[in-house]
Structures are given as structure tokens and as C-alpha cells.
Amino acid sequence: METNHFESPSRRDFIDFGTKLLVLASVGATFEQITGAEPAPDTYKVAEHWWGMLIDIGKCIGCGSCVRACANENKVPDGYFRTWVERYQIEEDKQPKVDSPNGAMDGFPLPTPADIKSFFVPKLCNHCADSPCVQVCPVGATFVSPDGVVLVDESYCLGCRYCVQACPYGCRYLHPEKNTVDKCTLCYHRITKGLTTACCENCPTGARQLVDFKNPKDPIHEFLKLNKVQVLKPYMATEPKVKYKDLDVAVR
Amino acid sequence: MRLKRIMRDSGHLIRPALVLLAVLGLFLVVRAAVVPKGFGKYGHYRPAALDLVRSRPISYAGQDTCVLCHEDQAKVRAAGRHAHVACESCHGPQAAHAQADDPSSLKPKLPDVAGLCRRCHEQDAAKPKGFPQVHTAEHSGGMLCNSCHQPHNPHL
Numbered sequence: 006m007e008t009n010h011f012e013s014p015s016r017r018d019f020i021d022f023g024t025k026l027l028v029l030a031s032v033g034a035t036f037e038q039i040t041g042a043e044p045a046p047d048t049y050k051v052a053e054h055w056w057g058m059l060i061d062i063g064k065c066i067g068c069g070s071c072v073r074a075c076a077n078e079n080k081v082p083d084g085y086f087r088t089w090v091e092r093y094q095i096e097e098d099k100q101p102k103v104d105s106p107n108g109a110m111d112g113f114p115l116p117t118p119a120d121i122k123s124f125f126v127p128k129l130c131n132h133c134a135d136s137p138c139v140q141v142c143p144v145g146a147t148f149v150s151p152d153g154v155v156l157v158d159e160s161y162c163l164g165c166r167y168c169v170q171a172c173p174y175g176c177r178y179l180h181p182e183k184n185t186v187d188k189c190t191l192c193y194h195r196i197t198k199g200l201t202t203a204c205c206e207n208c209p210t211g212a213r214q215l216v217d218f219k220n221p222k223d224p225i226h227e228f229l230k231l232n233k234v235q236v237l238k239p240y241m242a243t244e245p246k247v248k249y250k251d252l253d254v255a256v257r
Numbered sequence: 258m259r260l261k262r263i264m265r266d267s268g269h270l271i272r273p274a275l276v277l278l279a280v281l282g283l284f285l286v287v288r289a290a291v292v293p294k295g296f297g298k299y300g301h302y303r304p305a306a307l308d309l310v311r312s313r314p315i316s317y318a319g320q321d322t323c324v325l326c327h328e329d330q331a332k333v334r335a336a337g338r339h340a341h342v343a344c345e346s347c348h349g350p351q352a353a354h355a356q357a358d359d360p361s362s363l364k365p366k367l368p369d370v371a372g373l374c375r376r377c378h379e380q381d382a383a384k385p386k387g388f389p390q391v392h393t394a395e396h397s398g399g400m401l402c403n404s405c406h407q408p409h410n411p412h413l
Contacts (some may be wrong), residue, residue, distance in 0.1 A: 024279050031282035033287030033396050045348045051299075051307070068377040070346050078316045112376035123383035148302035158306035175401070196314040203317050207346040209377060210338075210388070234357045 049197045054152040055219040056191055057246030058142050060127055064212035067092060067125035069109040071204035071213060078203035085178045087189040088129035088204055090119045093255055101255040105126035130155055130176040130189035131181060131237060151235030153193045162186050173241045316350035329408055337410030347373060374402040
């Protein structure tokens, strides 16, 4: 009996062919996973750095150069801050008065009354080694890099703001245009090129210094030997890598 | 005889095994398509995100770059009290100027002296005691700072 030469494939044929195709694709996919992720050759070695910052409160003059530099360097939107400077004015038996007019973008136009204990405290992401913001991110969009910088993957961030709430230091915000979380990157694009951060570059008194704890030649080692430093909110056990010299107990 | 029976019955094992393999294959294909490359290499994140952050452009060229061309000003500054103040701290971000084929086409604007000096040197009790500071209104009576002080080496 003559049959049609152009037989339509039976269900069996279809499954047979499909399975073969699937086996091929899965082998390919596995192979791609193993070999495809070759790292690009790079002079910067993430394993050789552990970044942080040293802030000498006794040197800060509250000029706001760091705030302006950060805003310029990182295109920080108006009214949001990756770094800012606070002024503490403390009178005995009173709540400390803290102000930061526009993040100290233009310094502090109104001077402190002369007879009050007062000082400036520059603030930024503390780049905690054990950071709560990273722990709460549901999608792995924020993370501590192998060289110790807390970063945000903009293409992965959902904008759920969990991390904004989790940060004990108030260092994160939702970028009003991108709708992803934005924060201090410790100028990761600069420090991986051998430059210092924009804020440290422009601090006129050297109150801020970029620190590489893994670099044995970094002056921080000598500094830590000779000076006493503190971190913000040590009781949060977040292991901040931003160290403060001359930090007052009133600072939160 | 016995072998024949085993072969006949083995179909019951082989078929589910094939189905299992197919499901596993499907899982691998979907995984490769959905999970970003290298995810988990350093931790629970995309390693490519590091390059994404690194690829951002710089705005501040840095002290060492300015000094390459502006050696004369650098010498004056290095001799005075402003030796540790970076050029761009007053002159603003100049990476575009430094990277331009013709840097003179992107001349930096001169800083606004009336506001600039005050930010650092206006008297404030919160400033460190040894830091030079004045009540600008009393000190100069509205005169611009650079009519007496040379900003690169401000000592009179």
C-alpha cells in the first residue's frame, strides 16, 4: 500500500528528536558554565586589597569639599548624599544638637556659638565587613566585594528598599530617576585605577584618608599603632571599615 | 530465556530514567539561560557587577595629573600653607579638561573667591583651634580675599 512520502512526524518522532536536542543543549550549557566564565586579564587584583577609610575628626573643618566632590564625581542627585558632614553642638545635660545644612554642601553658613563644645563629623557608608544591608537583599543586588567595598548591582536591584532600612548608618537612598538603590561606592571606579576617592582627593586638611588594610606599605598601620580609633555604633557588630579618630560618645 | 525477560521488563526502568534525564537536561538549559554568568564566583552576586561599577567615568583627574602640566603653580603652592590642598578642591572637577585633546579648549572657570575662602576660613567654634579662621566681615569688610592674599600661597 502506497503511503504518503511526506509523513508528518509522529509523537514518538517528536519526543525522540526533542530529547536528543535537549541532551545536546544541556551538555552545551554545562560546558559553557564551566569554561565560559573566564576572568578577563586585569592588573587590579581584588584579592590584594581590603579598602576602608580613616577620618580624623580633629582635622575636619566642615568646609564640605568632600560633599561637593562626591556629588560631582558620582552624579548624586540634589538633596541626596553619599557622604555628608554633621556638626555636633553639645551642652552639658542637654541633648546634643546636630545639624547638616544641605549635607554641608556649602559648608556651615551659620557659625557655632563660641562657648559650646562642637565638632564636625563626616559620614559615609562604613563599608561594613558584616553589613546588615547585604544580608537583607533578597536578590543578591548588593554585596561586599572581595576587596571589601559594599556595592550595588544596578541592573539587579529591584528597588525594594530593604537595605535602606537595614543600614544602621542611614547611608543608602533610592535614586529618584533610576529607582535603584544608590550609595557610596568608595569611588570603586577610581580606587581600582590607582586613584584615591573624590572626597579624600579634595579634603583640604587630610581629615579623610583612603586606607588599604591589606597593603603593608599603607600608612594606616603606623597610624593605628600610635593612635586610638573608634567606629560608629560598635554595638551593632557590623565591623565598619571606616575608622574615626577622636570620636565623641555623643556621635550616633 | 531469563535474559529475555529481564530485557523486556527493563523498559520500565529505562523509560523513567530517560524522562529523568530529560528533566535534568531541561533544568540545566533553563539554569544556563536564567542564572547570570559566573554568579556565585565571589558570593551571592554577579561578578560582572564589579566591572559595571568600575566602568563609571571619573570627574576628578587627581593632583598628580594637574601637576604634570601646571608645574609653575604647583611649585608656588607647594611652598605655602596650601601645599596639601588639591588643585581640584578649589578649581572643581577637571578630568574632562585633562583628557581633552586640546585642554585649552576646556578652560576651567576661576573659582568664586567671595564664597570659596569662607567655606574653610570663616570663624566657627567647631573648627579645630589651630586652624586659621577669621570673621570675614570684620577681617576684610567685604573686600575680596585675593586682593591681599595670593590663593596658591596665601601667606602675606
